[in-house]
Amino acid sequence: MTRPTEVLDCLGQRCPLPVIALARRLPELPPGAVLRVLADDPAAANDIPAWCRLRGQEYVGTATVDGSPAFDVRRA
Amino acid sequence: MTNRVPPEATYLDAATAAPLHPVARQALLAALADGWADPSRLYAQARRARQLIDAARAAVAASLGVRPEEVTFTAGGTQAAQAAVLGGLAGRVRAGATLVHSAIEHSAVLHAAEAHVAHGGAAVPVPVDHLGRLDLDAWRAAVAAPGVALAALISASHEVGTAQPLVDAAAACAAAGVPLYTDAAPSVGWVDVPAGWSVLSASARKWGGPPGVGVLVVRTGTRWTQPWPALGVEPAAPDLPAVVAAAAALRAATAEAAEQAGRLRALVELIRGTVAATVPDVEVVGDPVDRLPHVVTFSCLYVDGEALLHALDRRGFAVSSGSSCTSSTLRPSHVLEAMGVLSHGNVRVSLHRDTTREQVERFLAELPGIVAALRSEAGVVGL
Secondary structure (H helix, E strand, O other): OOOOOEEEEOOOOOOOHHHHHHHHHHHHOOOOOEEEEEOOOOOHHHHHHHHHHHHOOEEEEEEEEOOEEEEEEEOO | OOOOOOOOOEEOEOOOOOOOOHHHHHHHHHHHHHOOOOOOOOOHHHHHHHHHHHHHHHHHHHHHOOOHHHEEEEOOHHHHHHHHHHHHHHOOOOOOOEEEEEOOOOHHHHHHHHHHHHOOOEEEEEOEOOOOOEOHHHHHHHHHOOOEEEEEOOOEOOOOOEEOOHHHHHHHHHHHOOOEEEEOOOOOOOOOOOOOOOEEEEEHHHOOOOOOOEEEEEOOOOOOOOOOOOOOOOOOOOOHHHHHHHHHHHHHHHHHHHHHHHHHHHHHHHHHHHHHHHOOOEEEEOOOOOEOOOEEEEEEOOOOHHHHHHHHHHOOEEOEOOOHHHOOOOOOOHHHHHHOOOOOOEEEEEOOOOOOHHHHHHHHHHHHHHHHHHHHHHOOOOO
């Protein structure tokens, strides 16, 4: 698993809030940086990869962190 | 929110339930007058009821191109779909206990699959591509595996409109000796359903009939067993006026289908093109060409689906959504998930015979402002 540059805690937030938080933060990171989004809304697993496809960002994959779903995105 | 429907209201959710066809309304009222008796009894009122149900069955059979004795009326589309799945599996227990189904079946079919698995059976979902079309190679491999009792493929996606490759899927089933069940509720009354299936289900409210009437067709020679502890899937005393109205509506819808499809296809094309051009960050989903004539779906980035539905409702537009916040389970649509497309901010628009170009144009004129206002409120403009 890639070591994330930064972690965004969106646990408890309903979609589309985790995607919005990702869209706000990722452009502020340097290219190549990996942002990990912690999100337990069931739509996040679908919508974070879909956002990456729409925005030309790299969806790295998913992991479980302390029992919560985590989604890693690398800035293009 | 108000419960009064404003006079200028624009109903764009025919894929949930089309407005009652005027022919169905007439038939319903006539059958309420003399079609209320139990058709199995031995008196004049019962014979009249029997005559009406026989005529309804013959009309539905003619519309679907099947024999009347192959048609069963059920108490709704869900019941027809579940009888199709469970009866199809029960009839083939000696062949195996596996149900192969597309990942984008209606939840009625998926719930039957879950019940089958809970009773020790197996279910194998087959994926779809980004446009929502069945992966035929995966389907061929799945139906050819040992122990497959039944395969289920929806005729076209009820959520995004993409037509399914029914002919090729049926050929794969025939080669493997597996009967094909098609949930044709999205298509019946709108477009022809290609042959090759053994079991079919449909729902009257999707074609302008009343709610509470489903149709199950089991072709002669199909191994299908009545799945419930009753005399038959068809109620002994059916809602006869509704059945009569459903049959009348199907005959009328089928007669008008080609004309309506041409007209509505042009409006769907207008919606697809205009939404993509006038709403920033929108994903119009489903196959652009090979699709149902009256259904169109899109997702708006960063927009809450429930808020969007309410905002549209306030402007008099009735649409539905596959977004998780609009579902009772708070899960996103399994169809959008299977396609891997954005599930939030999702809107399904489905047209019908009463939909006018002016209504569609008004919707298209108001939508960009509604989406922009929601994005502005959420502070996501320019993200």
